[in-house]
Amino acid sequence: MKTSLTHKVLQILKGKCPQCGEGDIYETKYKTFLHIPKMKDRCEVCHYDFNGEPGYFLGAMYVSYGMAVLEGIIAFLIASSFIKEFSGLALASIVVGVIVVFSIPNFKFSRIIWMYIFPYKL
Ligand SMILES: [Zn+2]
Known part of the structure; x- marks a missing residue:
């Protein structure tokens, strides 16, 4: 089994088992973004x-x-750099909207990342 960082990141993105790297962790692939x-x-x-x-x-x-904070910061930087005339409330709405939309992928990938950082052993 390869153990390079790039290989681990690819396994996390594919949702593969932290021990063997072959089995899927989740039942289904994405049907929709909000599945x-x-x-x-x-x-x-x-x-x-x-x-x-x-x-x-x-x-x-x-x-x-941590993922939600990072996504919120990125959304803020993108929104504030492209649209100058937005009010603070509009910017905050965009940031909250991005965090809500990404909450389900965050749920999935945070568990996968957690398993890779702290693998459960009996
Ligand atoms: Zn496995």
């Missing part, structure tokens, strides 16, 4: 337990928070 992904209980290749212990994914909230 809530369902996580599998175990890897179909190596039987890695994706759910871990109770409360294992609480830490993924910190990852999700």
